[in-house]
Each structure stands twice: as structure tokens, then as C-alpha cells.
Amino acid sequence: MKTSKMTFLGLFTAVAMILSFVETLLPPLTSALPGIKMGLPNIAIMFILYRIGWKEATVVSIVRVILVSLLFGSVISMAYSLAGAILSLSIMTLMQKLTSFNHVSISVVGGVCHNIGQILVAWAVTSTAQIVYYLPVLLISGSAAGILVGLAAGMLEKRVPKIKF
């Protein structure tokens, strides 16, 4: 791996971590539902997915989740976030490679998949199937957040000049 690329990925891991932190400062939309988040780090992850590739995006995403869980969350929350992040990135990669959907669509599907992944892990850990009743509300909030994140990612993609590695 070239030094310039390594630096770029390190920089974007930091950006994703800062976005995770900024997200914790935002007032919760509703306290009744845990798991409603903006998904701001996805702006950085999508940028890498478009500019460099899915392997690099996966590495940055996983490193981000591990570091953020250790810094601001707990080891248990790491499992939920990892499941969400991996499912979300897999689907976003497939959509970006195989379809012509734009940033906003990919971000919405990514956000929704993040929620689904988290719910599935929560279901597995607690063996309480009723947890899926959270899903409809999470899908709506995930779509709304995904639209904003997708618009931001699209703007970033358009405005940041292409770098050659």
C-alpha cells in the first residue's frame, strides 16, 4: 500500500470517528427508542467506497466501530454496531457496483440495513423476537437520516477534487 493511500485512509478513519462523536452530541430525537442515529460516519465511509474501493471502506468502517466502541461505548455495543456496519456496507457495495442508484438511495438502503443488522443481533442475544417490532420505526428514521447523509456524501463526492494514488 502506498504511503499516500495509507495516510488518506487514516485521515478518513479519524473523520469517521469525529462524526461518530459529533453524533453523540446531537440531542436524541426520541428517548423511547434506542438505536435512532443520524449515521453521520457513513458520509466518510461512502466517500471511501466511491473514491477508493469497498475493501478499504470495510477496513475503515470496522476500525472506526472498534475504536468508537472502546472510546465512547462498551464492548457489548461493539457487536451491535459491527453487525450493522458490515451488513450495511455489503449491501451498499453491491448497489454501487451493480446498479445505477445515486448516493441518496445507497445511503438510505445502507442506513436501513444498519438498523436491520443491529435488530438481528439484539434478537439473537436476547432471544426476544418482539424486538423486531422496533423495526418499522427504525426503518422510517433510518430512511430520513439516510437521505440527509446521502445528500452530504453526494456533495462531498462532487466538490472534493480527485486524488491519484
Next chain:
Amino acid sequence: MKKKDFILIGVIVALALVLLICVKLTQKEGACVVVKIDGIEVATYSLNVNGTYTLNGGTNVLIIKDGFAYLSEANCPDHLCVKQGKISKTGQVITCLPNKLTVTVYGAEKNDVDLIS
């Protein structure tokens, strides 16, 4: 934004709304709550009997009052389970992920369990 992007997002939101309405319509007044820790059912409490119960050796405190169940105390850092508020309808669930604890409302068909506990 192209037409198909609008369609995709529209379909996701519409699907979520339909699911939400289905969930709301099928919910009935609950009869009891079941407490699960680590996936194993540990206790059942009737919603008609007011009471305060210490769960999981003191990590969470469950209160049942006037047909509603809620967690009043938790030892986890985020207290999300306490913030989830009161539940009373079938299928509603309070989740405490750090302690792997859930409190789920069941309907009248679970009454036989009530008698045993």
C-alpha cells in the same frame, strides 16, 4: 436524483408505514410481562398486580403500576431501558442490551404461566 431513486426510497418508507400500522392494529391490552435474561425466561408478572421487582440480582428494577410496566433503575451507563418508558400492549418490549435483559408484554393466552409463578 433520478426517478428510480425516488421510487426506491418511497417503497422503503411505504413498507415501513404499512408494517407500523400492522403492528399497531394487532396490539391488544397485555395481561402479563415476561422477563428474559440472556435469552432465558426467568419470571412472569401479572400486569394487574402492582409491585416492584428487583431483576437480575439488582441490575434493573421493574415496576408494575396500574397496568403499565417500566424499569425504574438500571446499572448500565446509558439507562436506555429506563428511558424506553412504560409498556402495556402485547408485543411491546423494553430492552436492556448491556444486561441482555428484556421485558415483554404478553396477552391473556399466557395466563397459565401467571398462575405458576
